[in-house]
Amino acid sequence: MNFASNDYLGLALDGTLAEAAARAARELGAGRGASRLVAGDSPLHRAVEEATADLLGAPASILFGSGYAVNTGLLPVMAGEGDVIVSDALNHASIVDGCRLSRARTLVVPHGDVDALDQRLATADTRRKIVVTETVFSMDGDVAPLVDISAVCARHGALLVPDEAHAFGVFGPRGAGVAAALGELPCDTVRVVTLGKAVGAHGAVVVGGAATVALLKNRARTFVYATAPPPAVCAAALAGLRLLATAASS
Numbered sequence: 001m002n003f004a005s006n007d008y009l010g011l012a013l014d015g016t017l018a019e020a021a022a023r024a025a026r027e028l029g030a031g032r033g034a035s036r037l038v039a040g041d042s043p044l045h046r047a048v049e050e051a052t053a054d055l056l057g058a059p060a061s062i063l064f065g066s067g068y069a070v071n072t073g074l075l076p077v078m079a080g081e082g083d084v085i086v087s088d089a090l091n092h093a094s095i096v097d098g099c100r101l102s103r104a105r106t107l108v109v110p111h112g113d114v115d116a117l118d119q120r121l122a123t124a125d126t127r128r129k130i131v132v133t134e135t136v137f138s139m140d141g142d143v144a145p146l147v148d149i150s151a152v153c154a155r156h157g158a159l160l161v162p163d164e165a166h167a168f169g170v171f172g173p174r175g176a177g178v179a180a181a182l183g184e185l186p187c188d189t190v191r192v193v194t195l196g197k198a199v200g201a202h203g204a205v206v207v208g209g210a211a212t213v214a215l216l217k218n219r220a221r222t223f224v225y226a227t228a229p230p231p232a233v234c235a236a237a238l239a240g241l242r243l244l245a246t247a248a249s250s
């Protein structure tokens with residue numbers, strides 16, 4: 001028994017995922033040999049993106065090699081010098097590093113403190129305001145007050161970036177996450193989900209509007225300058241996503 005892993009649904013050891021990975025490796029090879037934008041792209045990568053967007057009911061999505069790569073690639077695209085990012089004190093290291101790499105002014109608010117968030121946003125006199133938070137916190141396991149956070153974001157015209165790493169597959173309808181459980185949020189959002197925890201594979205996906213995703217495909221350095229994820233990883237993730245979708249509907 002292992003109570004310390006993030007393999008919440010036991011999918012990492014599921015035969016369906018392992019078999020899909022083995023088949024993809026046999027048929028398509030072990031690696032892609034180039035980044036997605038050069039020659040590494042494949043229908044399998046796009047299938048993972050589409051399956052994730054379908055599950056989250058979002059228009060567009062982009063697959064990264066890992067959740068760490070998402071946060072260090074996404075935040076520097078969404079914010080830069082002269083912008084403000086408000087970040088929860090208990091946010092994951094990859095979010096902290098993404099904030100640093102963005103060169104935006106990062107204001108850290110006490111964990112789960114919506115009033116502090118409101119005050120920080122009210123005093124931030126900047127072009128762009130980004131609020132980034134985990135939805136289920138990795139270490140404490142508590143859930144962010146996303147309804148209140150999104151209302152504050154809407155009031156201040158801030159973009160909300162919920163990181164659903166520990167929620168995806170477990171919380172919300174069909175495992176689509178905490179944000180999905182709340183329906184339409186009042187503010188703009190760009191959602192982050194990972195495929196290496198409850199989905200049992202590896203990688204991570206950013207889900208959002210078509211324009212944001214197109215921007216990330218061309219500007220996120222951890223996407224543009226990284227070798228495309230291997231076929232076996234994509235096939236395992238796709239099998240995990242399909243199990244989620246079918247388990248939830250049966």
Ligand SMILES: *Cc1c(COP(=O)(O)O)cnc(C)c1O
Pocket residue numbers: 065066067068069071092094134138163165166194195196203204
């Ligand atoms: C685990 C985790 C990540 C990193 O995801 P990997 O795919 O393991 O790189 C990012 N954000 C949060 C909140 C996490 O818990």
